[in-house]
Amino acid sequence: MRKVKTVKIDGENVFMFNSAIYIFEAESRYTLELDMVVSEIVLKKYGKLENLFIEVELEDGEVISTIMHLRGLVGGGLPQLNLFCEMYDLGDYGDIQIVNENDVSFPNIEEGITLEEIRKVEMPNEKINLKLHLPIDQTEWLAKQGKNLNGIMLEAIYDYWKKENLK
CATH class of the missing domain: 2.40.30 (Elongation Factor Tu (Ef-tu); domain 3)
Known part of the structure; x- marks a missing residue:
């Protein structure tokens, strides 16, 4: 062929x-x-x-x-x-x-x-909507993060994901 x-x-x-x-x-x-x-x-x-x-x-x-x-x-x-x-x-x-x-x-x-x-x-990215129930001070802080919020969530999830997969 x-x-x-x-x-x-x-x-x-x-x-x-x-x-x-x-x-x-x-x-x-x-x-x-x-x-x-x-x-x-x-x-x-x-x-x-x-x-x-x-x-x-x-x-x-x-x-x-x-x-x-x-x-x-x-x-x-x-x-x-x-x-x-x-x-x-x-x-x-x-x-x-x-x-x-x-x-x-x-x-x-x-x-x-x-x-x-x-x-x-080539890792694809997917859009996801989350609904969270958080204390008001955390929701206010998250709202102020704007475009930076995606990077914060990505880093937090990867850190948690790595810990879980190493067990």
Whole structure:
């Protein structure tokens, strides 16, 4: 199977942890498929878009530029983008491997990668709303912290989290 070196989505480089590019054959139809394990941040950025302009540089230097469509998101596993485009001429993509759903060599791009490793490279932030019942002097102090409050909470939670995980 040919190896992907780099991928750009809409002109922007995307860091991927593993990928596979192949031609999928089903009922005499062919699609060019690009599967990538990416960070949760990349998945959130591109995972809701239907059409993406993709530039794939293969390890041998060949560049494939095409509009690809996002296949439904895969749940339960690692964050992935699964992209495809219809093919009308197999000659357009040289010697990219052709696979079908019964093929033993179907690529497993999640093998050997963990969510923890992905988050070491790019940790997503999530917004959370908290409801607390505190003494009035503490609520007044918190209100005065403004933008600094996020950093205070982050540090306090990490300190507590580290203590709990070392037990």
